[in-house]
Amino acid sequence: MNIVAVCACPSGVAHTYMACEGLECAAKKRKASIKVETQGAMGIENAITAAEVAAADFVILTNDVKIRDVERFSGKPVYYISSNDAIRKSEKIIENIVTELGIA
Amino acid sequence: MNEVLKSLKEFPKHLMTGVSYMIPVVVAGGMLFAFGVILSGHAATPTEGFPGGLATIGIAGLTLFIPIMGGYIAYSMADRPGIAPGIIAAYLANSIGAGFIGAMIGGVLAGCVVILLKQIKVKQEIASIMPIFVIPILGSFVAGGLIYWVIGTPIASLMTSLSNFLKGMSGGSKFLFGIINGMMYAFDMGGAMNKTAYTFSMGMMNEGIYWPQGINTVACATPPLGMALAVLLNKKKYTQKEQTMGISSLLMGCVGITEGAIPFAVKDPLRVIPSVMLGSAVGGGLAAALGLESTIAWDSFVALPGINKPLIFLLCLAIGCVVTAVTVNLLKKEVVEDVEAE
Numbered sequence: 090m091n092i093v094a095v096c097a098c099p100s101g102v103a104h105t106y107m108a109c110e111g112l113e114c115a116a117k118k119r120k121a122s123i124k125v126e127t128q129g130a131m132g133i134e135n136a137i138t139a140a141e142v143a144a145a146d147f148v149i150l151t152n153d154v155k156i157r158d159v160e161r162f163s164g165k166p167v168y169y170i171s172s173n174d175a176i177r178k179s180e181k182i183i184e185n186i187v188t189e190l191g192i193a
Numbered sequence: 194m195n196e197v198l199k200s201l202k203e204f205p206k207h208l209m210t211g212v213s214y215m216i217p218v219v220v221a222g223g224m225l226f227a228f229g230v231i232l233s234g235h236a237a238t239p240t241e242g243f244p245g246g247l248a249t250i251g252i253a254g255l256t257l258f259i260p261i262m263g264g265y266i267a268y269s270m271a272d273r274p275g276i277a278p279g280i281i282a283a284y285l286a287n288s289i290g291a292g293f294i295g296a297m298i299g300g301v302l303a304g305c306v307v308i309l310l311k312q313i314k315v316k317q318e319i320a321s322i323m324p325i326f327v328i329p330i331l332g333s334f335v336a337g338g339l340i341y342w343v344i345g346t347p348i349a350s351l352m353t354s355l356s357n358f359l360k361g362m363s364g365g366s367k368f369l370f371g372i373i374n375g376m377m378y379a380f381d382m383g384g385a386m387n388k389t390a391y392t393f394s395m396g397m398m399n400e401g402i403y404w405p406q407g408i409n410t411v412a413c414a415t416p417p418l419g420m421a422l423a424v425l426l427n428k429k430k431y432t433q434k435e436q437t438m439g440i441s442s443l444l445m446g447c448v449g450i451t452e453g454a455i456p457f458a459v460k461d462p463l464r465v466i467p468s469v470m471l472g473s474a475v476g477g478g479l480a481a482a483l484g485l486e487s488t489i490a491w492d493s494f495v496a497l498p499g500i501n502k503p504l505i506f507l508l509c510l511a512i513g514c515v516v517t518a519v520t521v522n523l524l525k526k527e528v529v530e531d532v533e534a535e
Contacts, residue, residue, distance in 0.1 A: 099213040099388045103452030107459070130217070152203075153385065154210040155269040173384065176459055 090121040090192060092183070093137050094149040095156050098172045101130030108151055108175035115179035128157055137161075146192055149182070151175055166190060196312065197305045200270045204301070205385055210269035211300060212388045215262040219395060222254020223490035227498045259293055259399060260284035263300030270304025271311060274324050278303035278332035286340045290349035293396030295340065298348065303336035356400045367404065368482035374405065375412035375477020379469040382416050383452040395490055403501075407485030410500060411509045412477035414493035416469035417446030417453030418510070419517025426518055430525040435460070449493030461525070468521035476513020485509060
């Protein structure tokens, strides 16, 4: 299973990176591969490539602030979550998405 | 029209996007201005020499932060073409006295107008003139016009009464305001609620009212510093990993980053969040009641140069930290090391 995700938050120094960590940990536990791009106060880091989008089963975006360049994910199932949920409940969220999409 | 309504439903996200782009501008402007004032040695805006130059650079930032907020609210709604009309409408709103509320509305109006303009279908040949001429000109005219001729003046009088209300508040009501405001800063430690309180304080600074910012200087710093103190006071209640977090929390607290307390809150939200809220409420309430003011758009020790009563600041900060630390340590149980499942 391949996941791509983008995280951002108002100040772009903490929630952004903790959300990234939350998603990465949750994916690791499921043995899923994940690439998380952060759009923090330093700008875009760990940018997702077009090939990674193409290979992704679904996309997770945080909805605290505007995410740049969302058009590149069109055609993929996109899920918006708050960065707080990404920090605290990533496992549950990924679980739910997997069930909903019917993928293993 | 549906697109506009859909976008308006996400207003908090747009506001937070605006604030997120505004923060570096207001920090740069506020800090440079304050350094200029300190170096000059007088409690007035310096005009000559190096301090004068610093203050002038700072003022440039302080002049821009409200338009930037408006521009990026519109950007969040309508993407790149929203920026220009948003900046113009927000600057205009602020300059006719409608303050940050007017600027926020200006940004939203610009966003709505540009969303509508983007939906106009044009022939391929003239498609390129849309983003370069039609949208910036029409977008700024409509959003700016609505502010200038229609809603700017009523908002300006609303701002005046809000300012007068805040100016006229007595010690007791300031205390209450400080408690509520303090809890907002601590509740999500740098998230949307915290930034809402911060934006309000920035708006009030823009009107020349500095005591809400006094609350900020204390209430944003007590969560990370209070948690660091809690670790110091009783190491037995924190795992090895949390003790390391205490150090980073201390450092972040010293430079005024409330987010430093988040790792503690993530691990144990039900005990940590109420404790940091209580600490910030007490610290913020005291700061407001004791007349703490700050002219710097940031918090904690970094704001010391702009604080009117440094000793009161330290006192409020210390009390807030102690309240947080003692409360959280009372609530927490001792940890049994090596059980941590991570």
